[in-house]
Amino acid sequence: MALSLGYIFRETRGNLRWNVTLFAATIVAVWVSLTLFGSSLLIREGVEQATGRWRGGIEFIVFMNADATESQHAAIRGALDENPEIGGYDFVDQQGAYNEFITEFSDRPELIENVTPEILPPSYRVKPTVDDADVIEALAAQFDARPGVRQVTLPVEVIRTLQQNSQKVSVFVLIIAIVVLLAALMLIANTIRTAIFARRQDIEVMKLVGASNWYVRLPFMMEGTIQGVIGGALAIPMLFLMNNLMAGFVQDDYLELLRSLVVDSAVVWNTSLLVTGIGAAVGVVGSLVAVGRFLDV
Amino acid sequence: MIELDQVTKIYKGEVLALYSISCKITKGEFVFLVGPSGSGKSTFLKLLNRQETADQGAVWIAGKEVGALPRSSVPKLRRLVGCIFQDFKLLPNRTVYENVAFALEVTGRSRQQVRTQVPSLLELVGLSKKTHSYPHELSGGEQQRVSIARAFVNRPPILLADEPTGNLDGDTSNGIMRLLAEINKRGTTVVMATHDQNIVNTARRRVLRLDRGRLTADEAQGRYA
Numbered sequence: 001m002a003l004s005l006g007y008i009f010r011e012t013r014g015n016l017r018w019n020v021t022l023f024a025a026t027i028v029a030v031w032v033s034l035t036l037f038g039s040s041l042l043i044r045e046g047v048e049q050a051t052g053r054w055r056g057g058i059e060f061i062v063f064m065n066a067d068a069t070e071s072q073h074a075a076i077r078g079a080l081d082e083n084p085e086i087g088g089y090d091f092v093d094q095q096g097a098y099n100e101f102i103t104e105f106s107d108r109p110e111l112i113e114n115v116t117p118e119i120l121p122p123s124y125r126v127k128p129t130v131d132d133a134d135v136i137e138a139l140a141a142q143f144d145a146r147p148g149v150r151q152v153t154l155p156v157e158v159i160r161t162l163q164q165n166s167q168k169v170s171v172f173v174l175i176i177a178i179v180v181l182l183a184a185l186m187l188i189a190n191t192i193r194t195a196i197f198a199r200r201q202d203i204e205v206m207k208l209v210g211a212s213n214w215y216v217r218l219p220f221m222m223e224g225t226i227q228g229v230i231g232g233a234l235a236i237p238m239l240f241l242m243n244n245l246m247a248g249f250v251q252d253d254y255l256e257l258l259r260s261l262v263v264d265s266a267v268v269w270n271t272s273l274l275v276t277g278i279g280a281a282v283g284v285v286g287s288l289v290a291v292g293r294f295l296d297v
Numbered sequence: 298m299i300e301l302d303q304v305t306k307i308y309k310g311e312v313l314a315l316y317s318i319s320c321k322i323t324k325g326e327f328v329f330l331v332g333p334s335g336s337g338k339s340t341f342l343k344l345l346n347r348q349e350t351a352d353q354g355a356v357w358i359a360g361k362e363v364g365a366l367p368r369s370s371v372p373k374l375r376r377l378v379g380c381i382f383q384d385f386k387l388l389p390n391r392t393v394y395e396n397v398a399f400a401l402e403v404t405g406r407s408r409q410q411v412r413t414q415v416p417s418l419l420e421l422v423g424l425s426k427k428t429h430s431y432p433h434e435l436s437g438g439e440q441q442r443v444s445i446a447r448a449f450v451n452r453p454p455i456l457l458a459d460e461p462t463g464n465l466d467g468d469t470s471n472g473i474m475r476l477l478a479e480i481n482k483r484g485t486t487v488v489m490a491t492h493d494q495n496i497v498n499t500a501r502r503r504v505l506r507l508d509r510g511r512l513t514a515d516e517a518q519g520r521y522a
Contacts, residue, residue, distance in 0.1 A: 006408070007402050007403070201386070201388060201389075202388055202399075204386065205386060205388060205399065205400075205447075206399075206403045207372075207375070208346070208375060208380050208386070209375065209376070209379075209399075209400040209403060209404060209447065209448075209451065210372040210373065210374070210375035210376035210404055210451065211372060211403035211404055212369075212372045212404075212405070213368070213369065213372065215403050215404075215405070216403075
């Protein structure tokens, strides 16, 4: 038996009209929960992106004393060459350091005036082969105490703080999102339940004249799915808005690090599609729950 | 066409509705089901379209055991078995036409079929002029005619009638009976539960008498009592 699309469409429209306010309330709940859900996905994506940037090129810098002897340099180079956890290193001599200094402080000539290449420390920019923050920290510590070494600096702390805090936020938002998503699912199920109750006479007659089970169920399932999809679609502009707000917020220079939390609009699109899909899924599952429990066909 | 084989139905494990009922109804018969309230008439009918299932014994319709049908096959059974009720069960927010068309639509008929079949059925039941009325604008007899049109629109080989004249006065009841007789004449098997002595005594059809769930009489050209 063919299912008539016209019939399903008419019945669904009838169901929707029957209780506009409840329908709207359900959509708002789905909308808010999916916006939260999508945001948490974007935050995760941003954290991944931010830490990934460091992970690829993570390096620590061994600054030597300006007056370190050639044998001290040789010892360091030897240690760097031997260590299997070190992939390579660049040596920046005093002239190189001076050039970098000039570039970095080009807007502050009074600083440059007072600096000569001789007082700047030469350094080794070391690239480890591993990306585990703990291992790199231990590695860097091996060089700290060597003769001729002035200081070892490494960005591990920064990465770790960023990673931990962002992950905390992301998990927190995700938990809230899942809870709200469940609430939305139950709300959809309840909306469908009231629709089933309102149409119990029609349903009784449909069953008596031999309407197939799917004919009875489909208009209700359509209603739930529409609520989920609309809620999901409404979340899309919210996700773009949040990403753009974030982009505006981190425009300030000192928030350089946060900038990588802003994701590409392609990523927002993908997340949006996923969120709309999840909205549809929530709608289908919610109405299935209601139809299964309250529609005895 | 219809066969009950030692059918027992007990509600909630304690209320005995039918006890060991066996009978056969052949194609094209018109059968009255009589007995006082609570004697099991409605349960008898509900077993035939699988609104209820027997606790013991078997119900056969057109060669199929009704109780053994999978859920997905129940709609098919119900298209073989039309139903009318004492309270008509019309949808109040739909017109006469829409009430009848509804039965065709939800069983997946094309718009073309709906457009041709509904008017011809409304003509059969004598309601061509009330096509666009709502149920509350009709008399009881007219409402029952709509419900008969709806039950018959799928041309079921069996029609079940549960006290169809219970809410109607004598003349109106006779009109409904003439309509059911007409439908029966066209080959549809009719099983009708009733309290109405006049109708049973006038029609002189087969009578199955139930008393407290037991089949106490089965007479070919029976009377009510």
